[in-house]
Amino acid sequence: MRTWFDNKSSTKKDLLQLLKAYKEIVDINAICSVTDPEGKIIYVNDKFCEISKYSREELLGQDHRIVNSNYHPSSMFKDLWDTIKSGKVWRSDVKSRAKDGTFFWLDSTIVPIHDDNGVITEYFSLRTPINDRKRIEEEQKEHVKNLEKMLFMVSHEVRSPVSQILGIVQILQESGNLDPESSELISNLKTSAADLDAFTKKLSSFMHKLRPESESSSNESK
Structure with a gap:
């Protein structure tokens, strides 16, 4: 044409x-x-x-x-x-x-x-x-901040007790005084606690990726 x-x-x-x-x-x-x-x-x-x-x-x-x-x-x-x-x-x-x-x-x-x-x-x-686009971006940032606050609470309320459980399990396993049934229960407890600890770490990594690139770069440079 x-x-x-x-x-x-x-x-x-x-x-x-x-x-x-x-x-x-x-x-x-x-x-x-x-x-x-x-x-x-x-x-x-x-x-x-x-x-x-x-x-x-x-x-x-x-x-x-x-x-x-x-x-x-x-x-x-x-x-x-x-x-x-x-x-x-x-x-x-x-x-x-x-x-x-x-x-x-x-x-x-x-x-x-x-x-x-x-x-x-x-x-x-x-x-x-572009007021509407900027408003949506700000809402997304606020949403991420709220999720990060939740993550902090999860990390504080979950990872600390999990670390204590893993420490106690380690002591019990090193004592050598466990019968087979108790040893299996302690082993399962250790696995579950380790999985929960790994999950909270993955959640933290996921939240970091959600953060806007400029914000992440700013925080990493501090």
Whole structure:
């Protein structure tokens, strides 16, 4: 199927109409802004105003720090600027703050716009709301934390007595004073206690794998 882009006979008017259609689609479905090379906002669409609670007049001439939530480390924004200044596309989830103090999450993509000489003239930002996804992620993290609390209780309430049982069994077996029937019972008790101890260790390992990768890495580095 051929498109207007494949049709060499398309006029400039045709292409402008196509670009206008694309812009209308983007404006309806996404949050857009454009900044100059210094990061000053020179264009925002209605959805940006709607989610930020700022008027267009309040946003134009400002930079995106006007919606900074202070949630992310400064290193993230340094990486952002290093990336787009080098002419590359930057993408990440960003937590922002609206004028009324409420927070919102956006899947943000920033694309450098170049002139014919390859000089960056603008930065185009395209964002989509992801509050629902972030809420689900936070609920999952909370669920994992609650499971970890349960695991701690299991480890404390079960593994400690199990260790004591295994110690007593070891003493009894080394005494050599057990009749065959008692020896078999003690052996079965040792096996059961060892299996329970192994299960709690497997449960601990399983919970560690459930933990988000970033959280696990953070805890391992401490």
